[in-house]
Amino acid sequence: MADNETPEIKEKATSSLMPKLIVGVFIAIVVIAEIVIFFVMVPSADDVAALAEARLIGKVEASMTKDNEELVEEDPNSLEEFPLEEYGLSFVPPGQDRSYRVEFRLFGVVRKKDLERIEKLYGERKNRFRDRMLTEIRNATRDELYENQLGLIKRRILAISNEVLEVDGEPILVGIGFPDYQVFEE
Structure with a gap:
């Protein structure tokens, strides 16, 4: 088996x-x-x-028309520059003995849809804005005023700008810039 x-x-x-x-x-x-x-x-x-x-x-x-022209569609979120005046002031920074002169032009970056609002707001609040800018520059230290430290001043000026020019707690400026900026020791 x-x-x-x-x-x-x-x-x-x-x-x-x-x-x-x-x-x-x-x-x-x-x-x-x-x-x-x-x-x-x-x-x-x-x-x-x-x-x-x-x-x-x-x-x-x-998006082009029949006449071979480009149809320009405006994007409401595209960015535009808005002039925020020229500034020039002499002052003595805190803790310094010498006086300095700062001259600059300031512009704001705003969305195209907010351009009319900022023109109106800036017209109404121009003096408050100017006063806050001058106060901020006067309170800046000498090191903050030099171009290699401009980022700090820009952030502070942007915060102040949005505080003065805000609507319903909404900031209107996206950014700011200095096309001309000079510091002179007097």
Whole structure:
């Protein structure tokens, strides 16, 4: 009886490898199919760039009129510069013996949609604004007034500007700048 059982066990052992082999081949075919689909279906970086460029060109062409003039759509969030006057003052910084003269022009950066509001507000609050600017410059130290430290003064002037020119607690200025800025020791 022992001889009869041995061939059956060998048949079962060889037959049990066949399902494992079929599963392995099936998984390999699925993986290879996914790789082929990936390379065929997913666009390359060049294809994506070309598609984006074509869409951009299409949008530009669609916004042009029939007379080949560009249709200018004004973006209400585009930024505009608004002049905030020229300033010049002589003063003695805290802790110094010498007097200094600071001359600068100031402009504010505002969203296009807020341009009319700031013109009105600045007209109404011009003297308060000027007083706060002069006070801020007078309270600045000598080191803060030099151009390499201008970032600190800019942040403080922007905060003061938004405080004076705000509407309903909303700051109207996005930024400020100095097209001309000079410090003289007198």
